[in-house]
Amino acid sequence: MLCQMFADLRCSPSCARAGIHGTVAICPPDCFQYKGTLDVFYKIIRQEGFARxxxxxxxxxxxxxxxxGIYLPCYDIFRNWLEEITSQNHPSATPYVPL
Known part of the structure; x- marks a missing residue:
């Protein structure tokens, strides 16, 4: 029953037909098998629409x-703080501060 309710979501309109109890899926086996990225885009656009x-x-x-918005300002503050510390205590490590 649940499978019949969601048959339209899984198959394109060309793969489904009206049955006695609603929509019956008559999808070919390749309906859910993708051959590549472009095939995925094509099938999604065809079955569900471009907005999906x-x-x-x-x-x-x-x-x-x-x-x-939080990470970038904190990174700059922390990097500047480490540059000050390394330039005073370990000048040879200053180039590695951004890492």
Whole structure:
């Protein structure tokens, strides 16, 4: 029953037909096998639409923007602090501070 409910999500409209209890999947075996990156893009666009390629982008940006906003300023502060310490105590290690 659950498989029949989600048959439309797994198959393109050309792979599904109406049955007695709703939509029945008649997908060929190659419907879910991908031959490469371009084939993945083609099948996603054909089956789900162009906008689905960016599904999840909002969540990724919501995580990445604050992380980068915190990491970069902290990196600069910490690097400057280490440069001061190494230039006074270990001048030969100063070139390695950015690492």
């Amino acid at each position: 390629l960016w599904r999840g982008t909002n969540a990724g940006l919501a995580l990445a923007v604050p992380t980068v």
